[in-house]
Amino acid sequence: MVKVEMVDLKAQMASIGEQISARIADVLAHGQFIMGPEVVELEEALSQFCGAPHTVTCGNGTDALQIALMADGIGPGDAVFVPGFTFTATAEAVLVLGARPVFCDIDPATFNLDPESLKDAVDRVRKEGKLIPRAVISVDLFGLPGDYARLVPYCDQEGLLLIADSAQAFGAAQGHRNVGVLAPVTTTSFFPAKPLGCFGDGGALFTDDAQRARLYQSLRAHGKGDEKYDIVRVGLNSRLDTIQAAILLEKLKIFQGEIDARRRIAHAYTERLRGHVITPEIPTGTNSVWAQYSIRSDRRDAIMAAFRHKGLPFAIYYPRPMHHQTAYREFGLGEGSLPISENTSETILSLPMHPYLSDRAINAVCETVLAAVQA
Structure with a gap:
């Protein structure tokens, strides 16, 4: 009987294991395990791959969502609209900040956020008057981008931050535009089982807004300002390890x-x-x-x-x-x-x-x- 794996990282290692080992050896040699040169190299390579002007890596995909919300000041009293069919991290990041997730239904064909259900939910929340609608997290489930042709103009019209939770979808595209540039803010995960995965946890944010990117860089490093011990805001400890960046650089080639x-x-x-x-x-x-x-x-x-x-x-x-x-x-x-x-x-x-x-x-x-x- 043929052996079948759900996800086969061993087969991938058989293909590029020597190259990955060499990359790891380089990191061990220079010893810059936190924010080493491979991190910046990876951010530049990811931007080149997807077309996003700014890429900021972080510790994992959940932190990426939280950082995106924190940068826009989302917290208690705010409503964040999320699909009801997704992984827990989508709503978890909202609740950790004291905001309230509002669950919307999905499209039965694509499994992604249904724009009509979103509109109904936003109207309901506005009518109730208990929460302030602030953001939408559209999950690109199973690797398929959401309906951004409808979501982007709607969120612009309603004054809502649109975040593409592309934890499963980095590498996908709509027309000639890649995941990473389909929404104002995109997050992804490099969990090992993801299409582009490292050997542990990792994540990234993509945006065309330089000011947001600077905020993301600060928030991933404890809210750091211009100097290491200049803390200008409350942040997280969520930097991508240099070794994980080195691994991802080699995987990105294939x-x-x-x-x-x-x-x-x-x-x-x-x-x-x-x-x-x-x-x-x-x-x-x-x-x-x-x-x-x-x-x-x-x-x-x-x-x-x-x-x-x-x-x-x-x-x-x-x-x-x-x-x-x-x-x-x-x-x-x-x-x-x-x-x-x-x-x-x-x-x-x-x-x-x-x-x-x-x-x-x-x-x-x-x-x-x-x-x-x-x-």
């Missing part, structure tokens, strides 16, 4: 090739599975980076049982929507308030996805799905 491989694999999945399960839909003019390949099916339990029997990996992202999570129930509107998010949690299933997935592995996955839904 990143476009890995994206192309992910797209080939996603196409193969869709060709085999379309019509048997609900396969992902990619809007015209948009390119996903395919952090995950997620299907939907009322036969999910049967598919999972078949995968367990065959020894194949799978994952459910996410088994419950945010407003059903114990920590966030008090901030939601209860059962039935976000029907698309709720239904998606009950039917979604993510299949193995990484650039090194073999044709035999793809075939094994597809055959198992088809046998389960046709049984």
